Amino acid sequence: MGFEMPTGNYRGVTLREELVERVKRLIERVKTYHSVAEFVSEAVRLRVEAIEKQEKLRGEGGDEHEK
Numbered sequence: 001m002g003f004e005m006p007t008g009n010y011r012g013v014t015l016r017e018e019l020v021e022r023v024k025r026l027i028e029r030v031k032t033y034h035s036v037a038e039f040v041s042e043a044v045r046l047r048v049e050a051i052e053k054q055e056k057l058r059g060e061g062g063d064e065h066e067k
Contacts, residue, residue: 015040 023036033039 013040 020036023039027033027036027039033042
């Protein structure tokens with residue numbers, strides 16, 4: 001396969017094949033995303049934003065918990 005990793009600040013992750021296939025079928029149906037990577041990037045971003053919002057509402061600071 002002639003797959004080349006994009007240049008820049010990227011990181012690869014491993015996903016279960018069943019989940020990848022579900023995402024591919026969804027992409028084909030909704031025709032909103034161009035790739036699994038685009039879908040996953042948006043899904044992760046939205047989830048991170050939701051968790052950060054929850055933390056803010058509870059009065060927690062996300063960065064101060066990192067060591």
